[in-house]
Amino acid sequence: MRASEIVDDAIRDGRVEAATMGLYETAVLVVAEQDTASRTKPHARKVAAGLVGETVVETQRRAATERCVSVRSVGDGLAALTAILPEWVAVAISDRLTQMARQIARTRDEREPILEPLDDTENSLRLSDLSPEDPRYDAYFEAGVIAADGTFVVDPLAGLIDPMTDPSSPDIEHLSGDVRTFDQIRADVLADLLLTADPSEANGTGLENISARIQVTVAASTLAGNDDRPAELDGHGPLDPDIARGLAGHGKGWARLFLDATGLVTETDSYSPTEQMKRFLRARDEHCRFPGCRMPVHRCEIDHNHDHARGGRTRIDNLSHFCTTHHSLKHPDIDERFRWNARQTPDGTVTWTSPLGRSYADPPRRRVMFV
Numbered sequence: 001m002r003a004s005e006i007v008d009d010a011i012r013d014g015r016v017e018a019a020t021m022g023l024y025e026t027a028v029l030v031v032a033e034q035d036t037a038s039r040t041k042p043h044a045r046k047v048a049a050g051l052v053g054e055t056v057v058e059t060q061r062r063a064a065t066e067r068c069v070s071v072r073s074v075g076d077g078l079a080a081l082t083a084i085l086p087e088w089v090a091v092a093i094s095d096r097l098t099q100m101a102r103q104i105a106r107t108r109d110e111r112e113p114i115l116e117p118l119d120d121t122e123n124s125l126r127l128s129d130l131s132p133e134d135p136r137y138d139a140y141f142e143a144g145v146i147a148a149d150g151t152f153v154v155d156p157l158a159g160l161i162d163p164m165t166d167p168s169s170p171d172i173e174h175l176s177g178d179v180r181t182f183d184q185i186r187a188d189v190l191a192d193l194l195l196t197a198d199p200s201e202a203n204g205t206g207l208e209n210i211s212a213r214i215q216v217t218v219a220a221s222t223l224a225g226n227d228d229r230p231a232e233l234d235g236h237g238p239l240d241p242d243i244a245r246g247l248a249g250h251g252k253g254w255a256r257l258f259l260d261a262t263g264l265v266t267e268t269d270s271y272s273p274t275e276q277m278k279r280f281l282r283a284r285d286e287h288c289r290f291p292g293c294r295m296p297v298h299r300c301e302i303d304h305n306h307d308h309a310r311g312g313r314t315r316i317d318n319l320s321h322f323c324t325t326h327h328s329l330k331h332p333d334i335d336e337r338f339r340w341n342a343r344q345t346p347d348g349t350v351t352w353t354s355p356l357g358r359s360y361a362d363p364p365r366r367r368v369m370f371v
Contacts, residue, residue, distance in 0.1 A: 003028075003044035006059060010052040020051050036292040043365070045237035049230050057230055060086075060240050088233050088243060092214050099213075101185040108178040213298050217283055218244040234286045234296065267315035271308055278302065281319055284364050289342075289350045290326035291360045297321045305342045305350065307332060317346045 218231035231244035300321035306312030348364035
């Protein structure tokens with residue numbers, strides 16, 4: 001359901017005033033005019049959730065009853081397997097598949113090939129298996145390969161190339177490596193997990209230790225059960241508070257995060273930020289801070305916008321998350337003619353300057369909205 005439909009339904013049901021739609025459009029357009037559609041969508045969901053109260057929770061619970069799996073043929077022996085799932089489950093599935101595919105791609109050259117047997121050793125026939133009365137026994141001698149005294153008349157290896165010394169021997173079987181694309185590996189792992197409940201041997205080892213990761217932000221009051229404000233599935237949108245509490249009860253990586261009115265601007269003399277600073281940065285950034293990029297923070301690196309080796313301080317307004325691709329754009333080893341630069345202002349806005357001198361600003365997401 002689109003975010004605007006949530007507000008529209010609330011207006012038709014009389015839960016909010018008709019003027020609420022104007023407030024919704026104004027709040028969304030402020031971001032839509034300056035940001036990409038992919039970033040505007042979760043912002044629109046937040047605005048709708050704030051305007052209609054708990055309706056977004058009720059909507060998600062009702063929508064969860066529509067989860068299903070379907071198969072549709074797309075031709076050429078392929079089919080589309082579609083699963084309608086709660087968003088947090090789908091995000092976790094995608095993350096685990098991605099981690100497994102990376103592990104397979106990273107270790108594909110280290111795995112021993114799985115070979116088919118060269119012959120059926122149990123059913124193979126040898127001369128010692130034949131009696132002298134068997135017609136097949138005489139055929140060995142009539143062919144002139146074995147003499148009556150059991151010695152060789154002709155060299156049975158004559159004309160053959162020794163595969164141990166000559167790589168051009170036709171007896172050498174050349175195996176092709178794993179040349180699957182990243183998406184193909186993800187699809188194969190999904191099939192393995194669903195059909196066998198465990199990745200197949202061909203995909204390598206170490207996959208059983210990979211678990212799915214999602215990032216959820218929830219108010220302490222909601223976590224304690226004092227209210228039912230929607231939590232936030234970072235990078236995607238609102239999350240049912242009951243699901244957030246359940247995840248918090250079973251998760252091992254939850255930690256309380258307290259922010260003051262100024263954004264808790266702290267600093268350390270070491271190169272690496274403190275754990276408290278990392279928590280704040282994860283909550284503030286949500287994703288890569290390159291304009292338009294939606295890579296979640298757990299797949300990004302914390303970067304000193306002003307390089308630490310060149311005097312940059314390890315403090316909140318000089319640190320932000322960049323994905324590997326965009327982090328490399330500003331690497332000091334890149335020629336200045338092609339290097340991008342990133343600078344951050346105290347309010348958390350990261351401004352990128354291209355090699356052509358053009359500037360692109362990426363402001364931080366607001367954690368508290370007043371509409």
